[in-house]
Each structure stands twice: as structure tokens, then as C-alpha cells.
Amino acid sequence: MKLPxxxxxxxxxxxxxxxxxxxxxxIGAEIxxxxxxxxxxxxxxxxxxxxxxxxxxxxxHMIDILTPDAEFAVAEFQVRVDxxxxxxxxxxxxxxxxGGTGLYIRSVLAEYTFSESDTDHALRQRxxxxxxxxxxxxxxRRLQEVDPTAAARLHxxxxxxxxxxLEVYESxxxxxxxxxxxxxxxxxxxxxxxxxxxxxxLLYRRIDERVDQMLAAGWLTxxxxxxxxxxxxxxxxxxxxxxxLVQYLRGLLTWPETVAxxxxxxxxxxxxxxxxxxxxxxxxxxxxxxxxxxxxVVEEIANLVEGKWQKPVEPER
Numbered sequence: 001m002k003l004p005x006x007x008x009x010x011x012x013x014x015x016x017x018x019x020x021x022x023x024x025x026x027i028g029a030e031i032x033x034x035x036x037x038x039x040x041x042x043x044x045x046x047x048x049x050x051x052x053x054x055x056x057x058x059x060x061h062m063i064d065i066l067t068p069d070a071e072f073a074v075a076e077f078q079v080r081v082d083x084x085x086x087x088x089x090x091x092x093x094x095x096x097x098x099g100g101t102g103l104y105i106r107s108v109l110a111e112y113t114f115s116e117s118d119t120d121h122a123l124r125q126r127x128x129x130x131x132x133x134x135x136x137x138x139x140x141r142r143l144q145e146v147d148p149t150a151a152a153r154l155h156x157x158x159x160x161x162x163x164x165x166l167e168v169y170e171s172x173x174x175x176x177x178x179x180x181x182x183x184x185x186x187x188x189x190x191x192x193x194x195x196x197x198x199x200x201x202l203l204y205r206r207i208d209e210r211v212d213q214m215l216a217a218g219w220l221t222x223x224x225x226x227x228x229x230x231x232x233x234x235x236x237x238x239x240x241x242x243x244x245l246v247q248y249l250r251g252l253l254t255w256p257e258t259v260a261x262x263x264x265x266x267x268x269x270x271x272x273x274x275x276x277x278x279x280x281x282x283x284x285x286x287x288x289x290x291x292x293x294x295x296x297v298v299e300e301i302a303n304l305v306e307g308k309w310q311k312p313v314e315p316e317r
Contacts, residue, residue, distance in 0.1 A: 002190040006096040010196030011270035013206040020098040022298035024058040033062040034099025045219040068236035078107040102276035147175035198289040
């Protein structure tokens with residue numbers, strides 16, 4: 001019998017955090033972060049990481065488990081979350097995955113397999129140097145030649161994942177799309193997928209406002225502290241916002257340029273998130289454009305949980 005798992009996804013700034021807390025309190029859930037960057041300690045403001053006060057006593061997992069210089073692969077996320085799901089059910093509570101990193105969440109829901117080839121740092125450096133020497137798009141064109149399926153899924157500017165895909169191909173002789181596949185026919189869990197969406201103009205306005213708030217809260221100071229301790233090319237420092245703030249600290253961007261680029265890249269990321277999640281045919285979408293809809297969405301999700309599993313897990317008294 002498959003274990004029940006509730007999943008709440010949506011683009012950045014749509015309001016997942018507050019809604020997830022309300023749902024967790026209502027149905028007796030523990031939250032597993034489905035964000036690839038919130039695993040890193042010290043990256044609090046820039047990842048909109050939930051605070052202890054905001055958690056309101058709801059247990060959270062997969063937050064602050066690594067230092068920013070640590071490598072963290074999708075396969076490790078899958079293994080850790082599988083274990084957490086079993087542990088949470090063992091406590092008589094419902095696991096709820098909340099986040100916006102589509103690949104990470106899909107790795108738990110669908111039967112993914114991963115390449116076991118070791119990381120080849122020298123090869124990665126050569127590929128990065130080739131991109132710099134030949135200009136943007138070079139790696140994407142190379143990937144199109146050897147693995148058009150993977151190339152179609154990746155943005156030409158997503159250098160990190162393009163390098164990983166080419167690394168797998170050159171190390172194993174097999175395309176990453178063959179070693180990293182999803183069997184959508186048979187979900188791994190008895191899942192309920194809820195997606196939050198809102199009118200695009202409002203979402204983009206919320207993104208711009210949140211970037212301003214994060215910068216006012218000390219995001220630059222946070223980035224400066226990280227930059228003083230970690231190399232700018234580690235995976236964590238490539239996160240949206242941190243990468244641009246490091247460029248500002250190195251004198252490569254002016255402050256107005258930095259703010260504008262962070263907002264633009266965040267809006268583009270939100271668009272990619274929506275595109276990714278709309279591929280999930282089992283997703284149930286809830287529009288939270290109107291304030292009235294946002295006020296009732298917790299109850300609506302709780303009702304969906306009760307309708308699927310007869311009754312929610314009893315919350316702790």
C-alpha cells in the first residue's frame with residue numbers, strides 16, 4: 001500500500017509558505033521543503049527561508065542541513081525525503097512537500113533513476129572554459145547534438161545543468177536523459193498534488209516587491225558574508241540573486257542594474273516553474289489571485305485531503 005503524501009507547489013512569491021502553515025495546522029502535517037537552495041545554511045533572506053516564528057510550531061524538514069560549499073544532488077534529495085516520509089507516517093502525521101524546485105519534487109513522486117558516475121571536476125572546468133571561450137549557447141548546441149531530449153528541457157543559459165548533462169554523456173557514453181528518466185505511469189506514493197497560481201501581472205508585482213523587501217532586510221550583507229567564505233562558483237552561490245549580488249560586490253554591475261537583473265531573473269524563474277508544474281497532469285490548480293480566494297484556500301485544500309483520504313491525520317493537541 002502506497003503512503004499518502006500531500007504536495008503543495010507553485011511559483012516563487014505566490015504565497016506557498018503562509019498557506020502551507022495553515023494547511024499543516026488544520027490536517028496535522030509535517031512539512032518537507034522542496035526547495036533546492038533552502039538546504040543551505042546561511043542563505044536565509046535570499047531564499048525566503050521560513051523563520052522559526054513563521055513555522056508556528058509546525059515541524060519542517062530539509063532546511064539548513066548543509067553548508068553552501070556542499071554538493072547536493074537530486075538523488076540525495078530523493079533518498080532523504082523517502083526516509084522522512086516513512087518517519088513522518090510513523091509518527092501518525094501526514095507528510096507535505098512544499099516548494100518550487102520541480103525536478104526535486106518529481107524525483108520523489110516518480111520513479112527516477114540516476115547516473116552513478118562520479119563527479120569529474122576537471123571535465124567540468126573544461127566545459128565551463130569552453131562556454132566562456134565560445135560564448136553563450138555553446139554548451140547547449142553541443143548537448144543538442146548528443147542528447148536532444150535533455151537539451152529541449154534545459155535553458156541555454158542554465159550552464160550548471162548543461163555541464164552536468166555533458167559530463168554524464170562524456171563520462172558514461174550515455175545521454176543523461178537515458179539515465180535520469182521518469183516513469184510517469186506509476187507514481188511512487190499515493191499523492192495529492194496541489195498547485196497555486198495567480199494572474200501573471202500580480203505575481204510579477206509581488207516578486208518585485210519581495211525583492212525590494214529582501215534587499216531592505218539585509219540580503220546584500222548576507223551575500224557579502226557568504227562571498228567572504230565561499231568561492232563564487234560553488235553551486236549555492238549560483239542561486240538567483242546571490243549570483244547577481246556577487247557580481248555587484250566584484251564591481252561588475254551597478255546597484256540599479258543589480259536590482260533590475262535580480263527582479264528580471266526571478267520573474268523568468270517563476271515562469272519556468274509554472275511551465276514545469278503544468279506538465280503534471282494530476283495537478284489540481286487553485287487560483288489565488290483574489291484576496292478572497294487566498295482566505296479560503298486552506299479550507300479548500302483541507303477538504304481535498306479529507307475527500308481523498310476520508311479523513312486527515314489528527315493534529316496534535
